[in-house]
Amino acid sequence: MPVRPTASAPLLLATVLAAGALTACGGGSGDDPDTVKVSYKQSMDNQIQVMDDYLEAMKKQFEKAHPGKKVKLVPIKAPDAEYYTKVQQMLRSPKTAPDLVYEDTFLINSDITSGYLKPLDPYLEKWKEWPKFIDTAKAAARAEDGRTYGVPDGTDTRGLWFSRDVFKKAGLPQDWQPKNWAEVLDAARTVKEKVPGVVPLNVYTGKPGGETSAMQGLEMLLYGTGKDPVYDPKAKKWVVGSKGFKDALRFVETVYKEKLGPDVEDALDPNMATRVRGEFLPKGKLAINLDGSWLPQDWLKGSGHEWPDWSKELGLAAMPTQHGQAPGKVSMSGGWTWAIPAKAGNPDLAFEFIETMQTKENAKRWYIANSGISVREDVAEDPEYVKAQPGIRFFTDLVAATHYRPAYPAYPKVSTAMQEAMEKVTTRDDSVDGAASGYDDEVRSATDGKVIER
């Protein structure tokens, strides 16, 4: 309904500015100085309460040790992508910013650039536990300004999970360790031929999966094609036009074109990752799954999908490099950190809560509870940690061959471009070459042309 404008432009502008000023500066007045507000990501699966239980226990310890202080847990129940969005909106204002926030290393650099987070160096210098952290992990939350903005609470690695039962039926070896991509695809083809009704190979793909598709899917392939396939640290530029990228896309295309993967509509189901852990793998409907080290946390006691025999029923193999070139295997690592928002009302108290969570015992308890890979040297050696779960040794050993993402501010957009390219070849909407050149264009525009041709 067109309305005749009655307000003159300057008046309107003044109103807008006033509104902006009124909404953008509150002084965190609603904060209680004795309460630490902790925001974290709650699992989408109601039956998984690993993190809730752990934080609840930490809260009890903290409140006992700090009389008069309180911890308020603020769970955010959302898929990863929506959790990030929600947190970023909370961090924009002191009224809504928590005192402590659970930040994915995937986005932390973006959020640092935005000025959402506080550098922790003054705290870390005085903290006795900090030297016990592994150097690569310390770097996960270090920004380009050299300061550290988050304390990592573990990392993860990735590899191939395979169903022993399906492999037996297909006549494939129980100690399977493919040497290159072709062997992975061949195993999948064998399963397709000999064990009908089972999905041979799951490679996460497409936009609905978000970062899961980019990291567990494309990057696990891409980083097996050569050095620095996404970002060139020497040139400080993003890589475009590489053969490795097309090869990785071709692998994805092959999986879906030859129907070696899940049905495309399942693959593009936003809840695929949850379904793989809760339904496909435990029910023996999936032969090979390219996925992360954290899977067993869904199968532990009290998780709701207990699967005590998973370690007997599933085998593990490292993801090979493309042609078996050194070091022969590849893994990606991410993980989460505890960070303090720039607009937090009680930063000091928040760091004390980090200290509570990161005593050696509590750190160990957390790694074991959520199937995390230790980022602390003292815990990595601890027999209780090593024996806590089958597979821990396997995934901890992958750390030697692992890669961290170039998680600079442009990375989330680059990641989205990867997901789009994957989706195009998955749905057969575009050829590998078309999807790859689409990726190059997206990356050029996302990084203001800071690209290098390979």
Next chain:
Amino acid sequence: MALFLAGPIGYCAYIAFTDLQLTGQAHESFVGFENFRTAFDDEDFLNAVWLTLVFTFLSSVVGQNTLGLALAVLMRRASKAVRTVTGAVVITAWVLPEVVAGFLLYAFFRRDGTLNAVLDVLHLPSQNWLFTLPILAVSFANMWRGTAFSMLVYSAALSEIPKEVTEAAEVDGASGWRRMWHITLPMIRRSIGTNLMLNTLQTLSVFGLIWVMTRGGPGNRSQTLPLFMYEQAFQKSMIGYGTAVALLLLLVGSLFSLVYMRLLRTEV
């Protein structure tokens, strides 16, 4: 009213001319019409505009409107029992929360869903509607959900038509269709316009239904403007660009409104 709304609306309009991002940027800057230029060069945006038009035209202009009118006409002649049952069913679809309706229809259209089960029984070829024809599936869903509103508007309009007029026409020997075309429709013209306008504006901004059913996928084959906007603003963190797209959506809505208002203006 203006006091509460002017600020946020003005701020939104301002954001559309900046490169504000949700994360990954220290300061935003004013970029003028850059976002709009980007939009018109963006294939995905043009695709979203096209899909929005298809979605609106199919599910609202054609679907809800025609079906609503047909139901209203039929119900005038039906017995009280039939009227009550039909009314209840249609209105139930309308009052269901959008997300619930979305899940119901997702279950209806899925590969192993109700629709294919029915087609199997009839020995007709089944297919995965959400995958092959996503925009048709969501259009149908929106039609299913929104028809009640049109039906109510038209029932009210039809009951306003004086009996004498229809009876006179009958005596003059006008058949049913001709009565419809020459008498009924002209007399409820205003209701048609109003209904079209309300329907269109509602349909243009449908988000939840499509989000639940397809998330705009597969690919971007059911990504209408509101979903495209969400993706740009919240998934790619480009708030500025997303807001610019929102303004363009507003423009599309205004264009529709203008057309309808012209239609309404001609006097009987």
